[in-house]
Amino acid sequence: MKSDNDPIAMEARSDHSNNGQSLQTLVSGPLSSSLSSLSSSARTLPSNQEFHFFNNFDNFRLPFNQITKTSDSLLQFIGSSSKNWGPNNSINFPNNIGSIADDEAYRWLTDINDGILEQFDVSVDEFQKIREKEEETGRVAGSDPDNNGFQLVQGKKKKKGMEGGSSSSSSGVKGKMTTGKAKVPFHIPTIRKPQEEYNIRVNNSKQPFQHVWLQKSEDGLRFVHPMEKHSVMDFVDKDTVVVEPIKPSSIESTPFKLVEEVKDLKELAAKLRSVDELAVDLEHNHYRSFQGLTCLMQISTRTEDFIVDTLKLWIHIGPYLREIFKDLSKKKVMHGADRDILWLQRDFGIYLCNLFDTGQASRVLKLERNSLEHLLQHYCGVTANKEYQNIEWRLRPLTDGMLRYAREDTHYLLYICDLMRTRLLLMPKEPEHFDSPLVEVYKRSSDVCMQLYEKEQLMPNSYLHVYGLQGAGFNAEQLAIVAALFDWRDFVARVEDESTGYILPNKVLLEIAKQMPVTASKLRRLLNSKYPYVERDICLVVDTIKHSMQNAAAFEAAAQQVRMGRVQNVSEEQVAVNEGAEALPPETLTDSNRNHRC
Ligand code: AMP
Ligand code: ZN
Ligand code: MN
Numbered sequence: 001m002k003s004d005n006d007p008i009a010m011e012a013r014s015d016h017s018n019n020g021q022s023l024q025t026l027v028s029g030p031l032s033s034s035l036s037s038l039s040s041s042a043r044t045l046p047s048n049q050e051f052h053f054f055n056n057f058d059n060f061r062l063p064f065n066q067i068t069k070t071s072d073s074l075l076q077f078i079g080s081s082s083k084n085w086g087p088n089n090s091i092n093f094p095n096n097i098g099s100i101a102d103d104e105a106y107r108w109l110t111d112i113n114d115g116i117l118e119q120f121d122v123s124v125d126e127f128q129k130i131r132e133k134e135e136e137t138g139r140v141a142g143s144d145p146d147n148n149g150f151q152l153v154q155g156k157k158k159k160k161g162m163e164g165g166s167s168s169s170s171s172g173v174k175g176k177m178t179t180g181k182a183k184v185p186f187h188i189p190t191i192r193k194p195q196e197e198y199n200i201r202v203n204n205s206k207q208p209f210q211h212v213w214l215q216k217s218e219d220g221l222r223f224v225h226p227m228e229k230h231s232v233m234d235f236v237d238k239d240t241v242v243v244e245p246i247k248p249s250s251i252e253s254t255p256f257k258l259v260e261e262v263k264d265l266k267e268l269a270a271k272l273r274s275v276d277e278l279a280v281d282l283e284h285n286h287y288r289s290f291q292g293l294t295c296l297m298q299i300s301t302r303t304e305d306f307i308v309d310t311l312k313l314w315i316h317i318g319p320y321l322r323e324i325f326k327d328l329s330k331k332k333v334m335h336g337a338d339r340d341i342l343w344l345q346r347d348f349g350i351y352l353c354n355l356f357d358t359g360q361a362s363r364v365l366k367l368e369r370n371s372l373e374h375l376l377q378h379y380c381g382v383t384a385n386k387e388y389q390n391i392e393w394r395l396r397p398l399t400d401g402m403l404r405y406a407r408e409d410t411h412y413l414l415y416i417c418d419l420m421r422t423r424l425l426l427m428p429k430e431p432e433h434f435d436s437p438l439v440e441v442y443k444r445s446s447d448v449c450m451q452l453y454e455k456e457q458l459m460p461n462s463y464l465h466v467y468g469l470q471g472a473g474f475n476a477e478q479l480a481i482v483a484a485l486f487d488w489r490d491f492v493a494r495v496e497d498e499s500t501g502y503i504l505p506n507k508v509l510l511e512i513a514k515q516m517p518v519t520a521s522k523l524r525r526l527l528n529s530k531y532p533y534v535e536r537d538i539c540l541v542v543d544t545i546k547h548s549m550q551n552a553a554a555f556e557a558a559a560q561q562v563r564m565g566r567v568q569n570v571s572e573e574q575v576a577v578n579e580g581a582e583a584l585p586p587e588t589l590t591d592s593n594r595n596h597r598c
Contacts, residue, residue, distance in 0.1 A: 539598030
């Protein structure tokens, strides 16, 4: 028994009353300095029997209990934070620290730590990728499915002089969006899917796309694009005289029509029948649909701008506009039309003839950059706000900013085409080109037109091409998981008409394979509640992981190939062994699989 006069006890009391106080001062400063002082002082804390001895004294016990309480509630808060782990995935700190085994708390801490570091890692990785892409392309990149519907984009607009003309600006999308950082939604999860809202039917089967509006070749083996029957020389402006470019009126003084009703579409078609040139552009969504969805069609004539709500008028677009787009006597001006051409075929059965692609013209003219943004700036002195490029185009009603941006994408195109045509005519023929520069542009544009939409075909070894798999150093078990999850993801994406990136991004798929979680809670911890279809099928996914691990022998050869970096050479024979992990048949997706507890 210790007496109050016991000198050893007195020394201990004074020592550890200081210890208690100094602990409290340690945790009261800024986080970084607190952390470093705490970690270096941790070694001086009494442990084991020594701790129990000092714990007999109020001067030690009281501040220590206070600190324990504070840190306990802090840890509890971190573990249950839905911000960190999602609303259903709290990882509560084991209660009652006094009575739990140290290693339980330790495991909890390392888990949490790993989770936070992982999230940080993912974010830094993504940030770097976006940065690299931006630097490569000079465009503000955006589709980040891991984001909660918002992405941070950096406005970096500099205004340059206009080539021979006065300067105007895109005031409608200026202001907040062009100065500094702005939050631009690229995904709004609460939007009702237009596929349901407007009854848009899509065919996501693995069968090849049928071009029902095209004739087949004589041998019946391929579809024939209408352009094939014509030569570029049939429609290239034969008149080589330089004509005066026609400058468009400002956006503000140009009549504008948002086409949302069939009667307006009919009126638009009638107007287009009477013009011989039109500028066209599309806006598209590829995140909430398997093959992609055309959300808007912008059309400008010399005097008017139109925006067609293609989601609302889906089945009417083809019947009203098909002939106009096919008409050889009407010049269609588009910028970088490669993807638009395919979207028009896929969604509306529209096949375009007589294209002048300003992107191709920019290449032939050897301009310093080939983006529309650059052409707008260079020829029209307009600073386009490309932050809109990849925003949530499914949103209705369209905001003023969206309308303004969408109009700007076609409003100046006919004028830009005039200017480019003049320069092409004045440009000496390049020795490496057989044709004059203008004809070269028409030929290139015609090649763009004649591409035919095809569905992406999956091969038995497609899973080996998941981005990031090379270099992941996976063993056969992990590779078996990649293959099985890849098939599950493809199946769900087709049925639900979602992108595979929305169902389960590659990075997360690979992380699951890496960690091989064999319980729903371990899997959930990895997902942060971000992937509703994985959550829906959580039991099935866990079973798939377990099953893949048991049947991994078939993946030994493939794993070796990947490790040796020889994926492109993986032969049919070797990947055939992976067929055990083929796509899950639909009947495996029963409601019992969808229970949250498995
Ligand atoms: P644009 O030809 O610039 O009007 O773009 C047409 C569509 O392509 C947009 O609606 C987007 O869906 C997509 N898109 C364009 N630029 C990007 C980008 N940098 N990242 C992702 N998608 C893009
Ligand atoms: Zn476009
Ligand atoms: Mn556009």
